[in-house]
Amino acid sequence: MKKLIYLIVVALGLVHTVNAQDSGSTKAKNDIAIGIKAGLNISNFVGDDAGDANSLIGFNGGIFVELxxxxxxxxxxxxxxxxxxSKSDLLLEGNNIDISFKTKYINIPVMAKYNVAKDFQLEVGPYVGFLVDADAKVTFQGQSESVDVMEVLKSNDFGLNFGFNYDFSDAIFFNARYAAGLVQIGDTGxxxxxxxxxxxxxxGFRL
Incomplete structure (x- = not known):
């Protein structure tokens, strides 16, 4: 993590509607349900070289097929x-430097879901991620500048998700999930x- 930060410093030079009359209960009657989902991310970097990384707020959204x-x-x-x-603070030659790493992935999870109680499911499954953009915003002495960091990160990620769902209705559900990366994403050598x-x-919204 510290090497990534130093490289960056050097590079800078310092809705949904359900038609109940036509389709009835989506979840109860259909073996396949297509839907959309969106939510909040609380992300971080972890590992021996992650240093004192702190959490960063982001978002996620996309489509799913429930089989x-x-x-x-x-x-x-x-x-x-x-x-x-992730966010990091670095003391370099007596100066405080704040760095926010912002990455954008296309993630493809495949979740296995099991009903353990009425309207409540546990879920677990792997994901593969494809890095599409990455930059770092460096703040030093009140001034900020961004630099592309795609070259120091691997283009793919792989990990394991586990969490739960709670159905508010046949169409709408709440999802909470933890995504644990299993492979190193740094690519500096x-x-x-x-x-x-x-x-x-x-x-999530089943359409």
Missing amino acids: KVSDKFYIQPEVLFSTQG SEDDIKNSVIQFGL
Whole structure:
């Protein structure tokens, strides 16, 4: 993490509607449900080289397909756009430098969901992520500047999601999920033990 920060400093030179009459209960009658979801990210970098990284707020949103396997078991692949990252403070030659890493991923999770109680499901599944943009905003002595950091991060991520869903209705549900990155995302050649860590909260809408 510190190497990434130093490289950056050097580079800078210092809605939904349900038609109940026509379709009835979406979840109860359909083996396949298509929907949209969106929510809040609380993300961070973790790992031996993450240093004193702090959480960054972002968002996620995209589409999903809910496939009914049995009355209690579902498979749900998703395609999500996710803004993630981390914030760090560095003391360099007696000067405080604040850096916000902001990354943008296309994440593709495949979740297995199991009904453990009425309207309540536990979920677990892997995800693969594709980095589409990354920059770092450096604030020094009241002035800020941004630099592209795509070259010092790997283009792919892989990890494991686990969480739960609560159905408010057949159409609307609440989702809470933790996404634990399992692979290093740094790509500088050394001090690269940095992984994504993201807590997600949001709402989903079955169409």
